[in-house]
Amino acid sequence: MGKLKDRYIRFDWAIKRLLRDKANFAVLEGLLTVLFEDKTQIVEILESEGNQLAETDKFNRVDIKAKNSKGEIILVEVQNTREVYYLERILYGVAKTITEHISLGESYGNIKKVYSISIVYFDLGKGNDYLYHGQNRFIGVHTSDELQISTKQENAILPKYPREIFPEYYIIRVNEFDKVAKTPLEEWVNYLKTGEIEPDTKVPGLSEAREKLKYYSMAPAERYAYDEHLNAIMIQNDVLSTAKLEGLTEGRSKGLAEGRAEGRAEGLAEGRAEGLAEGRAEGILSTARNLKAMGLSMEDISSATGLSKEDIVKL
Template sequence: MVQLKDRYIRFDWAIKRLLRQKANFGVLEGFLTVFIGEEVKIVEILESEGNQQREDDKFNRVDIKAKNSKGEIIIVEIQNTSELYYLERILYGVAKAITEHINLGDTYREVKKVYSISILYFDLGRGSDYLYVGQNNFVGVHTKDHLIISAKEEGAIVQKYPSEIFPTYYLVRVNNFNEVAKSPLEEWMQYLKNGVISEHPKAPGLSEARQKLQYYSMTDAERYAYDEHINAVMIQNDVLGNARQEGLEEGRAEGRAEGRAEGRAVGRAEGELSKSQEIARNLLGLGMPVPQIMQATGLTQKQIEQLEK
């Protein structure tokens, strides 16, 4: 049984509020080293639109500039946003991470490799694993070989796989983890899901997390803000999860009644719109700003404002 004094702050909150100082980089470096699979050293937390810390800023991303084991600069984007169009959201986030951190006038050579790590505390879809990794590769339609790109750099011909340049996406499906923590990756997953860190963790970063991320080390005000954050995330995830399921069921029912492909498409669209409006009403009731509700539901500002009347 976990003792009260051993309750640890959830990681998505910690990276936004407590781990931005250089003295605390060890926790983040351990996390990245385990999930990316090579030693990572943080250079800085990048300042961007996504990193702004406003009172209503519950669901956005954190960008990190780091060096990998080869000394190459990489940008890591970590986000915990629950939205109806999540894959589109992470694509948008990666594009912003790339464009926000290249200076005007730089050559395309300055574009950095981006790792997008999504910590998902909600149901994204079907799949039995708790960690999925996706990369961009170009495969021959007939030969099935992988294309290797040749480029001239500093007088030498350098060959690279597209996956060395294009973003790598990690989807961490926290709720799918049901293993006994034996490996460093499993130790991190245990912490992400249950807030549990063993007394003598083997995984990089978790020893530091035991020292720095204790819930009862926070002030009363910090604990209150943290509890409100967790409540808001849980409510949003529940609302979105129920709406996805209900929207799909309504769409299928109407589609079956019509008996035609057109009926199914219309049914799904109407069901999803109805549930998106229901989500928006709930989030308005929570006091969430309209721009964030637009991101979460896909509704336009006008559609949301009509719900307030």
């Protein structure tokens, strides 16, 4: 029997189980270093589970205290989950991270900048790129110049741009990556999508991942749980895609019928809008019923559909 080919654990599973271990920090540090194009070291994984938005938060969020090449301490949040209101979730996560890590009565000057990194394995919306970056800039409405703020730092008054203080957001749309990986960032995103790592890679974090995230190095029970995780994702994606298509089709048909009955442009527009809304709502309920029938947990169904646990119980 020939030697089994190395297969690597997908990042969305590794971040739940393995990458929180200090011995494996080098993998996450590599991702941050490549993404920021700046040598980044993890100081600690921060505990923030006392006030979770949902039970699944502790599996999908990793709050990291890191240090960049300038010696600045930054809070980095890595998120990986399925949410209907995902942008709202990002905003909530950043605000929560800021407030959790400053004590009541402490000077606002001690607030640390937050980098929010969202690694999404689902259809987030429209866009042609696999990586999006956003940050706050205050631009003059009439002059187009960028506002500078005078701030006290190390007993001196220095100018600072709001973007140096306000959060920055990175969204990695894994499924949109369809290139041959040539750069360190592309190699990382290819791994995020496929779990594949080049045998001779020199990319920070990936060389460590080749040693620490081997599929066949897992215990049989852990390997079984990982395989079930992948199967659940595939089934869930199929169900969601089918429900979305059915909901859109039904919504368009109903909307057109009602709009034509009105006989006016206003009625047509309103009919389409209401039909689409009703179709999407019914599609979400249909998805939840199917996931419930497949035996998925209440938390997973809520995460996949955005429905409350109370609504799911009623199905």
